């Protein structure tokens with residue numbers, strides 16, 4: 001991503017979003033955050049603009065996207081997503097607004113246990129989803145509906161989905177890279193750093209890949 005760009009971060013107060021916001025600001029980008037509770041976005045920082053709102057509200061999306069170069073979604077509400085596809089409903093309103101305002105780049109973080117569009121999970125990932133991760137099933141179904149919508153109806157935009165595997169909020173474990181093989185169990189910070197790099201990765205456009213730690217971090 002070129003220097004000094006403006007990134008609209010959705011979910012900036014969340015576990016991945018907090019890291020991504022800080023990393024983007026440290027890298028010299030401007031961040032516009034949509035937050036239900038602006039106080040959760042932390043202290044005021046140069047380059048950070050927080051706008052109050054919920055994705056379930058009637059938002060002024062064109063105004064939210066005005067001057068934005070890229071949109072990053074790190075949204076999640078496990079409880080609401082058990083009964084409603086909240087993210088899908090929002091992305092279906094966001095994409096037309098992106099078209100209207102000429103914003104083309106969209107990064108959406110889903111989970112490693114969310115199946116890519118029109119594909120099945122590997123038996124191992126499917127077994128994990130239906131046992132220890134069962135309580136997240138609604139979130140995965142919502143993320144899957146987002147991916148299907150992007151793949152079927154939004155190929156004119158430059159979207160990338162990161163199907164993240166995340167296990168902790170601890171110190172960095174290395175550098176994540178894109179894979180269709182076995183996912184790594186990342187930290188929230190490493191996933192956020194990878195999400196930011198993905199914005200610059202033209203090869204990642206229209207992919208819904210997993211991520212794993214690079215074997216040679218210097219490579």
Ligand SMILES: NC(=O)c1ccc[n+]([C@@H]2O[C@H](COP(=O)([O-])OP(=O)(O)OC[C@H]3O[C@@H](n4cnc5c(N)ncnc54)[C@H](OP(=O)(O)O)[C@@H]3O)[C@@H](O)[C@H]2O)c1
Nearest residue numbers: 011013014015016036054055074075076077110111164166
């Ligand atoms: N957590 C994991 O272990 C994990 C693992 C792999 C993949 N993922 C995926 O990564 C993505 C982000 O997960 P996360 O764990 O970083 O998120 P998270 O900590 O649950 O935070 C979710 C963010 O979304 C915001 N949000 C939820 N509903 C909203 C609404 N109606 N309007 C505006 N903002 C709203 C939350 O705001 P509030 O602060 O107001 O709640 C928060 O900032 C999800 O797609 C998830 O499936 C997560």
